[in-house]
Structure formats: C-alpha cells, structure tokens
Amino acid sequence: MHRILITEDEPRIAAFVKKGLSAQGFMTEVATTGESAITMVLNSDFDLMILDLGLPDKDGHEVIEALRGQGAVLPIIILSARDDIGDKVTGLNAGADDYLTKPFRFEELLARVNARLRQTAGHSQTPEAEQVLRAGDVVLNLLTRQVQVGRKTIDLPAREFTLAEVLFRHSGQVLSREQLLDQVWGYDYSPGSNIVDVYVGYLRKKLGNDLIETVRGMGYRLRG
Ligand code: CA
Numbered sequence: 001m002h003r004i005l006i007t008e009d010e011p012r013i014a015a016f017v018k019k020g021l022s023a024q025g026f027m028t029e030v031a032t033t034g035e036s037a038i039t040m041v042l043n044s045d046f047d048l049m050i051l052d053l054g055l056p057d058k059d060g061h062e063v064i065e066a067l068r069g070q071g072a073v074l075p076i077i078i079l080s081a082r083d084d085i086g087d088k089v090t091g092l093n094a095g096a097d098d099y100l101t102k103p104f105r106f107e108e109l110l111a112r113v114n115a116r117l118r119q120t121a122g123h124s125q126t127p128e129a130e131q132v133l134r135a136g137d138v139v140l141n142l143l144t145r146q147v148q149v150g151r152k153t154i155d156l157p158a159r160e161f162t163l164a165e166v167l168f169r170h171s172g173q174v175l176s177r178e179q180l181l182d183q184v185w186g187y188d189y190s191p192g193s194n195i196v197d198v199y200v201g202y203l204r205k206k207l208g209n210d211l212i213e214t215v216r217g218m219g220y221r222l223r224g
Helices: 011-023 034-043 060-069 085-094 106-120 158-169 177-185 195-207
Strands: 003-007 027-031 048-051 076-080 098-101 132-135 138-141 146-149 152-155 212-215 219-222
Touching: 003 011, 003 034, 011 027, 011 106, 011 177, 027 034, 034 048, 034 060, 048 060, 048 106, 060 076, 060 085, 076 085, 076 106, 085 098, 098 106, 106 177, 132 158, 138 158, 146 195, 158 177, 158 195, 158 219, 177 195, 177 219, 195 212
Parallel strands: 003 027, 003 048, 048 076, 076 098
Antiparallel strands: 132 138, 138 146, 146 152, 212 219
C-alpha cells in the first residue's frame, strides 16, 4: 500500500485530498508546515508527496530544495493556487515532478498520483488484475478507459467513466451522493445538485439497468 504525505495548511483542502486518497486505498498523512513536511519525509517512508506552495513557515520551493538536497527521491506533485508559469518552472526546476493548479478536480489529482507511482515502480503497465474492474458482464478497462458490456465495447465520457470506476471499486458498498460528488466532481459543486442522479441514469442506460441499485435515503450501490 502506498503512503502519501499531503503538505497543505488549508484544512478544507487537506481533508478533501486525504478523504479522497484514503477512499482509493492510499495511506495518507498531513503536514501543515514546510518544516514538519521535511522532517516527516526524511524520517519516514513516503512514496509520494503532494505539496502546497504557500505554507505558513516556508515556500514550497524551499521544501523541495531541502528534500532534494538531502537526497529524497520521492515524487513530488505541487498543488497550488498560483498558476503563473514562472512558479511552475521554478517548482519543476527545484525538483518537483508535476504541477496541478487549484481549483482542481480530485480525479485529475488521482490520475497524476497514479501516473507518478507507476513511473517510480519502474514499469509502465500495471498487472492485468489492476487494469480491469468487473461486475456481472461489464468490464472497465482502466488503461484504455473503455468499457465492455457483454460483447460490446463502448466509450464513456470522462466523467461517466470516473463515476463508474468509483462505483466498481466499491462494489457491493453503498456510496452516498455526497461521497460520489466528492470523488467524481471534486469539492467544487453546488450542494443539493442532482448531478449524481443524472449521471447514474446515463450509466444505467449504457451499462444495464440493474447494475446500479438505488438504496433509498442512502445512495447507490453497485451489485457485485
Ligand atoms: Ca497554503
């Protein structure tokens, strides 16, 4: 299981990222200052760090320089509200591996985290078992992002695929609308929106009516 350090002083964002990554099976810890992040990375065995640039005690670039100067090789993904190109270049030059601008969607962060971890593992392909998710006669291929329904192969728009992926990963469990909103749409949505219900409707139409069960008052469940 991969361990990820989230260096972020904004509690709402730290909690959002932590919750999302934990739901995907990552072990996560949060550091709220640059100094504590450096100490944690150097004294523990993290596989990746997500790093905010505007920290209370240090600039994120200084954190990267300090870590790379001490020989830390873990992938670092900058997650920052600053989107000016100079900051990106400085961050990448300092030794960051990737850069994501706030506001961001969880699915995008997750894709980058997975890409970095695959690279570090030294293989560009995950084993077959991790590339596909199955339920009944529906198979989700995470590499090609295609879905097979019986003998038919279909392409889903990105958001529908992500919703399907989240449901498949939690097959048999009830997921609330709020959990699905968080994981698929990010923190940037209007509460009370019925977008989840609308998209579940799209998936039922394409993948089969019985696949996703409505659990009254609670949410949705994929029949495993
Ligand atoms: Ca900050």
